[in-house]
Amino acid sequence: MLLTVDIGNTQTAMGLFEGEELVAHWVFTTRAQDTADEVRLSLIGQFKLNDIDISSCDDVVIASVVPALTECWASVARSITGREPIIVGPGIKTGLAMRYDNPAEIGADRVADAIAAIKLEGAPVVVVDLGTTTNIEVIDEKGRFMGGIIAPGMGTGADAMFTHAARLPQVDIVEPAHAIGTNTIDAMRSGIIFGEVARIDGLVRAIFDELGYEAPVIATGGFSGMITELSQTITRREPRLTLHGLRLVYEKNR
Structure with a gap:
């Protein structure tokens, strides 16, 4: 195995x-x-x-x-x-065409996500990977990795508020009942969660505008379940997308 x-x-x-x-x-x-x-x-x-x-x-x-x-x-x-x-790194066969300025800079997880996404949906396709960072990967209609967006993840943002704002507590990332928080913890949760959804949806729409067409959007990563339910642009959730992508890389190199 x-x-x-x-x-x-x-x-x-x-x-x-x-x-x-x-x-x-x-x-x-x-x-x-x-x-x-x-x-x-x-x-x-x-x-x-x-x-x-x-x-x-x-x-x-x-x-x-x-x-x-x-x-x-x-x-x-x-x-x-x-x-x-x-x-996974430089010299490994991936079958993924690149339009990135320096392909050696691309994280191995981003490559695996892109390969698995193409296998599942074909091209074009967009991947939103919600982890320590929120990564958005863009594959164009010719199956080329165009690049994407890297932003602080929800957990990273929550930790930053706790670390740098003396009066703000550390909070669990749990969906609040309302966008308007009536206490500090719910207000923070609203900003973290609803803010992330708004950011992702806004960035995905900006990507579609640049591409000139829309594409399926696959969410993966630890926070993907919560965000997929709230997002207006994510079309599919695959929580173990990266692992499947690594299997595909393996098949090209053994």
Whole structure:
């Protein structure tokens, strides 16, 4: 089976594939200071929780935006499979045409999202990935990665208010009942959640204006469930889009 690993700044997502079928998936907190031994213990624990023999994993593909953890995970992958893992980055075949100024700058997760989105919807297509940052990826009608938008994510924005505004409390990201908050916590939640929806819808419409046509919009990432329900432009939610994209990258490189 194939293990796909998406190492993000806040969370690490893993998916175990048997062929094209995602048979198990896990998410845990990313800790940049982890050693290879700690990563291995976490991975073994996840397999045991799902009653899966870790020796059934015979290959690994990794996307990482945390350089300090990339080699840790690669070392663990080698110890489990006896093979070099595929690490998404320069030199890896993706089949994705680029119109980006410097393709080497594009995060591996953004590449995986784009590849999976094209597989699901064809081109053109737009991806909204809601995580530590809110990333919007744009693929034109010829299937080319045109670029996109990177903005602070909802959790990042909430943490910034708590950190930099002395009288504002830390709040859970929960949808408020009304846009007009009648207390500080609900007012903050309204700004965080309804503000994010308005930002995404406004940016997607601006993208459509620049393209000269509309396209399907796929949401993914930790906050995608809440935002998809409220958005007027998102047409589909695929919470594990990146993992499926990593599987597709693997198929092009083995």
